[in-house]
Amino acid sequence: MARNLTFSIFRYNPQDPVSVPHTDTFVLDETNHMTLFIALNRIREEQDPGLQFDFCCRAGICGACAMVVNGRPGLACHTKTKDLPDAITLMPLPFFTLVGDLSVDTGTWFRNMAQRVRSWVHTDKEFDPKALEERMDNAVAEEIYELERCIECGCCVAACGTAIMRPDFLGAAGLNRLARFVLDPRDKRTEQDYFDIVGNDQGIFGCMGLLACEDVCPKHLPLQDQLGMLRWKMGWAGIMNLLPWKRK
């Protein structure tokens, strides 16, 4: 039978001098195939037009709608209400700057991360429009794609104990991004170059390896494997670094 759902939603508008952080309650009748995307839009249209939240693709591909649903970070657009109890608590992702209510600013953090890991193929080859493309093994291309599937939703960082303690921590998303380039034969950076970026407590040595990131990743990225691989490689690079005759 159709349920009545009770939503407890975090409210705060930092731009409004009279606003204070609190929780508002909304009641909604559940419909077939209802998702949090549908529910939140109905609440906005029928009950509180000022309610702030982010959706974009509403198809689980863009990462805009991450929030904390009953205590767990996840994508609101592909969360079905039928998988939730009739009391639903929605909070904004922690760690990121709050824009208002359920909306946070992930863009600034991820842009900064891209700059820090220098998230592009480093090569001195000039593109030649007349030449054929450089060949690549299809299996390698598919491996790179596996790591490139991150949608920058921020769930992993929001769930990470280290990130909460160290705001400058690169997070699983940042380390995974670097791993993507370590894997890419087009990227000519040396292990030492990578080490300079992540061989510290803001990077791979800050990670406590407790797996919260992989648990919440909506794209099921193999974050643990990447963290493990980097830790191992960076450990080696660190030792090489101590042996001056090995340095290039």
Place this chain on the structure above:
Amino acid sequence: MQTFQTDLLCIGAGLAGERVAIEAAAAGFDVTCLSLVPARRSHSSAAQGGMQAALGNCAMGEGDSPDVHFEDTVKGSDWGCDQEVARLFCDNAPIAMRQLAAWGVPWNRVVPGKSTYFKGGKLFEKEEKQEKEGLITARAFGGTAKWRTCYTSDGTGHTVLYTMDNRAVQLGVVVHDKVEALSLIHDGENCLGAVVRCLKTGELRVYLARVTLIATGGFGRIYRESTNAVINDGGGLIIALDTGVVPLGNMEAVQFHPTGIVPTDILVTEGCRGDGGTLLDKNEHRFMPDYEPDKSELASRDVVSRWMTHHMRQGLGVPSPYGDHLWLDIRHLGCQHLATKLREVDEICKNFLGIDPSKNLIPVRPTQHYSMGGVRTDKDGLAYGLKGLFSAGEAACWDMHGFNRLGGNSLAETVVAGMIVGAKVVDYLRDHQVSYPTGLIRDFAANQQDRIKRLISKADGKENVFTVRNAMYDALMHGAGIFRNGKDLEACVQTLQEVHERTNKIGLRSNGRGANPELALALRLPGMVRLALCVAQGALQRTESRGSHAREDYPERNDRDWLVRTLATWQPGAPLPTLNYEPVSQVWSIPPGERGYGGGKIIPADPKE
């Protein structure tokens, strides 16, 4: 008020905006991109299928060339495209794909040896050549003579956009995200930048630029049911139209896809039907063979969408809280096939509907999908009407799609056009200086400030913004959907004009402070209704059927009278757009002929004596 100054202002940071930005940044110019969302969340990231370029590397693509691609594109457009532009596009697409490979896109590559594939539900075998190993491969797509669609698994848009944004970061392109352009700043001759609202704080800002580019993507969200992201509401087209001098081209050309899922209108691929899926009605009766005995579910997109709509109009749709729909049945394809060949569909069904497509029917209906119309530009991407204004991507009517774009051609367009238009922008920046009259800028900003104040204080009325928006949805879906006819279009235009009046009387119910979403919609809605009126009025006047524009009362394609492109401008204060027409193409490499699908009579351009 914060003011920013830059050489190139890209309104939009999807693939098209960023590709142009990269060209200018690489040439040493200052570039700022604006986006409603972080650049990587732009709708370009949602494209899964792939992008077309005649590389001819894979076995099924052998013998492909830009000429074959050109022919497919022109036919696909139903001879509505600018053939010079289509030619430019097809010739440059291979270069653009290779460049993307150099920048980091993990394209799927040719694996030599034998493998199998499905066609029309049947199994075939092919063999890839050893000498092509490791080159960019391609897959099949509708309307193409060869396998030409380059892809990265099922995440092409995602990987290409991420690579593009990486390149933009590398070159120091500045992106201001969570901002919305509300109006262009211009003096009737030159475009000088834009007035923009920050969606984090609600504050207004001014951006001054020597060149402004509109790359804001599609405007699907004027329809209630759309596969587009919720941010695709035509912001860039609205600000162009509001200048009164920049025309929008072919706004009536709107593409509908047969299988958006209900309720959220997420797309499930044409591959479902390609691999043998069927469409059922409320009695679980397979109805397509009744209408199209030969092709059934495999008729072209427009044709299937039309019959589905017709069938629901007969009262044979499945009622639901979200409106009527039909069923897509892929149960008989089997778990194995679903888990491998239709993995995405399997996931979408499980994630969004909570159903297992090997056991349950999928609720689907035709859904707005792509806007062929947009800011009319010349072949260099320069908008008609204002100097210093360019446009590219889905927001532009450049115009290689004419009245129906082929799958895989739009993602490719964003980067190819971006490359070509980017080079023209660089030339323009080298040759042109501007000065910024402060009074004019102040007026444009004050105008937006005033609108905001009036909405918050309910100075003009108390209309509920959502109610008014729903009235627009209803009018469009009813009158300017898949099927069109004179009577319904007239009613639609009439209703939309009333809705337009009501948008002037909106008052907010919330306080409008900060990044208030009700205010954002209230600011945008009048423009959205104007876009809707351009669609409906253009469709009403066009008394023929061409590509995705189907008139029940004028079923024939009329080359004699309608081999023209609609140009819609909007005079300030006018109740309706002004429509003008221009020839669709200056160059005719291929004279108008049959498309080879969809049927229908053609009234030729020069009747034989």
